[in-house]
Amino acid sequence: MKFGGTSLANAARMKNAARIIQRYSPKNKVVVVASAIGNTTDQLTEIAELAKKGDLRRARKLLSKIQLSHRKIARIVAGRGETRELVAKIEQLNSELERTVEGIGHLRELTSRSRDYLLSFGESLSAPILAATLSAIGLRAQALTGAEAGIATDDNFGEAKPLIEISYHQVQQRLDPFLNRKMIPVVTGFIAATVDGSTTTLGRGGSDYTATLLAAALEADEIWIWTDVDGLMTADPRIVKNAAVLPNISFGEALELSYFGAKMMHPRALQPAGQKKIPVRIKNSSRPSKNGTLVSANESHNGGKVVKAVSIIRDVGIVTVSGSGMMGAPGVAAKVFQTLGSNNVNVMMISQGSSEATISCVVANRDVDRAVRALQLALMGQGYVDKITEEKDACIIAVVGSGMKGTPGVAARIFTAVARRKVNIRMVAQGSSEYNVSFVVSLKDGPEAVRAIHEEFNLGR
Secondary structure, three states: OEEOHHHHOOHHHHHHHHHHHHHHOOOOOOOEEEOOOOOHHHHHHHHHHHHHHOOHHHHHHHHHHHHHHHHHHHHHHOOHHHHHHHHHHHHHHHHHHHHHHHHHHHHOOOOHHHHHHHHOHHHHHHHHHHHHHHHHOOOOEEEEOOOOOOOEEOOOOOOOOEOHHHHHHHHHHHHHHHHHOOOEEEEEOOEEEEOOOOEEEOOOOHHHHHHHHHHHHHOOOOEEEEEOOOOOEOOOOOOOOOOOEOOEEEHHHHHHHHOOOOOOOOHHHHHHHHHHOOOEEEEEOOOOOOOOEEEEOOOOOHHHOOOOEEEEEEEEEEEEEEOHHHOOOOOHHHHHHHHHHHOOOOEEEEEEOOOOOEEEEEEEHHHHHHHHHHHHHHHEOOOOEOEEEEEEEEEEEEEEOHHHOOOOOHHHHHHHHHHHOOOOOOEEEEOOOOOEEEEEEEHHHHHHHHHHHHHHOOOOO
16 A cells, blocks of 8 residues: 555544554555655755755755654654654654755755655655554554665666566565564655665655555555545546546556556556556545546456546647658657757657658657757758757647557547637647557647547546
């Protein structure tokens, strides 16, 4: 069971998480993964930036806010016998955290290694608090960092890659004894360590990744992701009033949605579960009796519906490289993507016509200017490319469903529905998996396009 930051945001939610674990632990061996409390990771990121600029006054102010909230939760949730020990543990972590911030501030230097170390305190503080909350209601629990639980990674700080074979072996060795003694390991999400013991973080969706890695190592029956929504929805409920919860979804569909759905797991986090075919349940910690969404290896027929969900990703722009010299010239596409990659620009979507005269890439809005400058330097004046253009204020609409595979006319229905609402489509892409049709429209037209498709395929029923 992995609990997200909102599910542990205060003392009441911490106790609620403990009750959920208590409900299922008598009949099951449970391993718990804890995220940082509330928005602690964002606050720590801000502290790191302030310290790097030498603004230690504001960094200390924000730091004391974090320390205060953790102390307060700890005193409320811990049992009488636990409080002193827990408070001592938190004070020790707090003073380590203070020293780290002061060090960054005095050196005015923030390396990716020191950033990882600083960010690791969010989960390092929440796991002992959750373990103490469990002890207070009579369960035997032990807080562990991801490294102590056995997760080893390379030294790519900020987005470390787990060393799978070593990690699986170590996790079994270290967690099985707890489970055999009917103890509940409470493991920090997001954090691991290199083989020589340097703290690393697993990047975006890191706590989910911790949960799936532990589950794959221990060959768990299921992975439960406790969050603040009832499950995956057919669309964003803020855009579509009658958006419904998806009861079942396949790993293939989940992978397509993971880039686009706000509450979906990161694709990397799905990998260990998909490889070992371990089902993942996404459930609401505020309403634990709801079934949520089950992500599994089975492709459900979805009641005969071809489309399962439609989602939107905002704040993107289109960068288009065009030129008559590109036609039939090998290596131009390679040069485009190599240039973008070496400039840290992530490409979300690609479209190239068969004439080969243009290549369009969708990138995050914040990366558009950097992408254009890099491509101009790398490609202009060589006889292949005539111009590089940019469009901002766009959004991607992704239509997902395994039922689209081999079903004729789905794309026609999608584009007709959108055209009826007078929405202009700027760019289209479909993968060979046929699970996903993605297209780009202007930012202002995005919600209307989502509503049109949701209605066309009756997704609210």
